[in-house]
Amino acid sequence: VPDEVWAVVRPSTQDSVAVRKFDIDLADGEGRVAVRLRGFSSRTMDHAEAPTATLPRQLSGELTLTPVWERIAEKGKAAALPTQRVVEIGPEAGAAWNREAWIEQLKGAGPFDHLVWRVPVGEPQVTITGLRLIQALLALDYGTRPFSLTVVTRQALAVWPDEATDPEQASVHGLIGSLAKEYENWRVNLLDLPAQGALPQLDEVPGESQDEVRGETRAWRDGHLYRQRLAPCTLPEATTSAYREGGVYVILGGAGGIGAAFSEYLIRQYRAQVIWLGRRAPDETIAQQCARLGTLGPTPLYLQADATDRDALELGYLTIRERYGVIHGVVHAAIVLADRSLAQMEEATFEAALSAKTTTTVNLEAVFGQAPLDFLLFFSSIQSFMQAPGQGNYAAGCCFADAFAQGLQGRPYPVKVVNWGYWGSVGVVASAPYRKRMAQVGLDSIEPPEAMAVLERLLAGPVDRVALIKTMRADAAQALGVTTRETVMVMPTAPAIVLPEALAMALPETASAVFHSLEQRLGKLLRALLAKQGWMDGEVGLAERYTRWHEVALQLLPSRDLADALADWDTQWPQWETYREQVSDDAVLGAQVRLADAVLRALPAVLRGERVATEVLFPNGQLELVEGIYRDHPVADYFNAVLGERLVAYVEARLAQDPQARLRIVEIGAGTGGTSVGLFARLAPYASHIDEYAYTDVSAAFLLHAQTHYAQQAPYLKTQRLDIERSPVTQGFEAGRYDVVVAANVLHATSDIRRTVRHAKTLLKGQGLLLLNELVGTSVLA
DSSP: OOSSOEEEEEEOTTOOSSSOOEEEEEEOTTOOEEEEEEEEOOOOOOGGGSOOOSSOOOSSEEEEEEEEEEEEOOOEESSOOTTOOEEEEOTTSSTTOOHHHHHHHHHHHOSOSEEEEEOOSSOTTHHHHHHHHHHHHHHTTGGGSOEEEEEEEESOSOSSTTOOOOHHHHHHHHHHHHHHHHOTTEEEEEEEEOSSSOOOOGGGOEEOOGGGOOSOEEEEETTEEEEEEEEEEEOOOOSSOSSOTTOEEEEETTTSHHHHHHHHHHHHHHOOEEEEEESSOOOHHHHHHHHHHHTTSSOOEEEEOOTTSHHHHHHHHHHHHHHHSOOOEEEEOOOOOOOOOTTTOOHHHHHHHHHTTTHHHHHHHHHHTTSOOSEEEEEEETHHHHOOTTOHHHHHHHHHHHHHHHTTTTSSSOEEEEEEOOBSSSSTTOSHHHHHHHHHTTBOOBOHHHHHHHHHHHHHSSOOEEEEEEESSHHHHHHTTBOSSOOEEOOOBOOOOOOOSOOSOOOOHHHHHHHHHHHHHHHHHHHHHHHHTTOSSOOTTOOGGGHHHHHHHHHHSSOOOHHHHHHHHHHHHHHHHHHHHHHTTOTTTHHHHHHHHHHHHHHHHHHTTSSOHHHHHSGGGOOHHHHHHHSSSHHHHHHHHHHHHHHHHHHHHHHHHOTTOOEEEEEETOTTOTTHHHHHHHHGGGGGGEEEEEEEESOHHHHHHHHHHHTTTOTTEEEEEOOTTSOSGGGTOOTTOEEEEEEESOGGGSSOHHHHHHHHHHHEEEEEEEEEEOOOSOOSOO
C-alpha cells in the first residue's frame, strides 16, 4: 500500500436495509487501485461485549451449549424513521381473519413502510395468524422492496429463572426468525415485553441501531434490553445414571431415527422396556426395527396413537400401565419436517409441522406428566435458535415446546430439553444431499454415541437445557449465536447450610446522627468549591473522565443556587478548618474528616486532570489515610463484626456436619485489611480447619501489606493479585474452589456490576456463601 492513499467508498451491490454494506477501493494519488474491499460491513462493539471469558474454548468440533441472556446497550428506538409511514396492528385484531381478509385490511391502510404487530395474548395457534399476516404482505408485493416489521410479544421467553413463559407467544419467535432469513431486504425487529404493564407507544419501544436489527429476539426487562446467546456448557460426569436397570420408557416418535437410536442405547445398556407411540399404523419397517432391537434385550412395544388426539394418548397410557404397571421416563421425539418458503407454505402444511410439536407436547404432558416419573425429556432442535429459511413451521413448533418445557420446571421430577443439531446418519435428514448442504454451512453430523453420552450427563445433572452441535469451523458456531465471552459450568458443591436470620447486634445509636451532620456540612462545602471553579453550571476545564462524577455530585448538593454557593465559599471553608481541628482526633468522625479534608484540598486539581486521585488517597504510597475508614472505627467495626459473626456461624455449621472439614475462603479487594484483620481474629479457634484464606487485591502494595502484617496471625494466608472486573480463571484462580467469598466495600467500584458478581460467583462452590458488605446509597461522603 503506498504512503498516500485515497479511499473511495460507495454502497455495495450486496447492501440491504437489514445490513448496510459498502465497497471500498484504496488507491494511490494517481488513482491506481491497490486494495479492493467488497461487501464490507461493521457494527458497534458494546462495552458489555468486552471479553469476559472464563475458560479457553474451541468453537469447532462437538459443542455442548446452553442458552444464556446477556444485557446489551440500548442505542436507539425500534420506531420508524421520520420518512416512514407506519401501520400498527393491535393485539385485538386479526384472530378471525383469513389470508384474504388480511389482504383487504392491509389494502385499506394504503401503502406503508413499517408494520408493527402487537401479538394477541391468549389466542390459540397465534402463529397461524402470523403466517396469514405475512402471506398477505407478500401478496401485496411488500416482499420485493425494503420494508420494516416490528413484532411485539408478551412473556414469550424467560429471561430470569423464576419467570413464566407463554408458549404460544414463543412460537411466534420461531416464525419471525425464519422470516427474517428469507427476506433480508426487510428490517425485522422482534421484541418480547414482560407479561404485566401497559403496552408502550411505538416511540417508546426500545431497540438497537437500525443497521443492527436482523430479526434476532430481544427481551425488555426492568428497563434493559437483553439478547439470547448459546454459551459453551461443561456438564459434570454422571456419577449415577438417571436410567433404571429394566426401566420402562415411553417415547413419542420412538420409531423415528433418533428415537430408535435412543431406544437401542436404553436396551443395550439397561435392558429397558421401551414403548413407542406413533401416528402411523404398524408396518413392516417398524416390525423389523422392533425385531432387530429385540435381539439386544426386551423388544420395543409399538402402539399406534396420534398424539394430537388426547383420547388416543389416554388409551395408550392405560394400555401401558395395565401391561407394565409403571412408567419411569417419558420422551417427546416426534417431528414432522415440511420445509417450504413462507410465500409457498400452505396453511395445512404449516399446521402439520407446527402441531407435531405444539399440540402433541401439551397432550403428552397432560396424559403422562401426572404420573410419578424419573424424568420428562423433550427432543427439540437447534432451529429454536437458528430459525433457518424454509423452516418457519418447524422453528415455531420447537420454540413452543421449549417454552412449554420451561414452564414445567416446578414439577416433582426433572424436565429436560435437548436442542439437537444435525444428525446425518439417522433421522429424517440422513441423506447425502442434506449432508452436503450442512457441510457448506460448517455443520457436521452428531453420532449416536456422542449424543447418548450428553444425555447421560444432562439427565443426571442440574442443567435443564442444552443444545448439542458439531461444527467443522468456528464461524459455524458463531453464526448460531455461540458466545465466546461466557462458559456455563457446574461447580463442585458444598454442603447446604441454613444460617440464623437475625443477629443480636445493634449499630451504635450516635453514629447515624453525627454522620448526617457531617454529610450536610460537606454538601455545602462541595457546592461552594464547585461554584468557585465554575462547575455549577458548566464543565469548562473538567477532565472528561470525571463528567459522570460531576453529574452525580450536582445531584447530591443541597441546592443548585449559584449565588448561595458563591456566598458559602467565604464562610464554609473557615468553618470547615475550625471543625477539622476540633474533630480530627474524634473516634467516630476523625478518620472521615481527615480523609475528606485531603480530598477537598486536592479536588480541583484532580478534576482538571492535574493530579492522580490515588496520590491523594495514598500519599507517598502510605495507607494510613484510608485505613482508618475501614477499621478501628465504630461504624466500620460494627459492619465488619456482623460479617465476622456470619462467617463464624457458617464455619461452625460446616464443622457440625463434618468435624474434619477444611474450608477455603477468598476475599476480593481486601485492601488494607480492615475487614480481614477482624476475620482472622474470629477464625483463630478454627485455624486448623481453614485450608486457605486468599487475600486478593488489584494492587500489589496491599498484598505486600498483608504479608507483612497478617502472615503470622493467619498461617493459612495466601496473597494473590485479582482484578474482579476480569475473569478470575484467566488470572490463575480455579473455578469453584472456595467455600466462602468475602467482598467488603469493593464490588460497587467496578464498571459492570453484573459481570463483577458473575466473576465473584465463578470463585464460589455451589451452595457456597457470599458475604457482601456494601454501600446501599450515594452520598457526598461515600
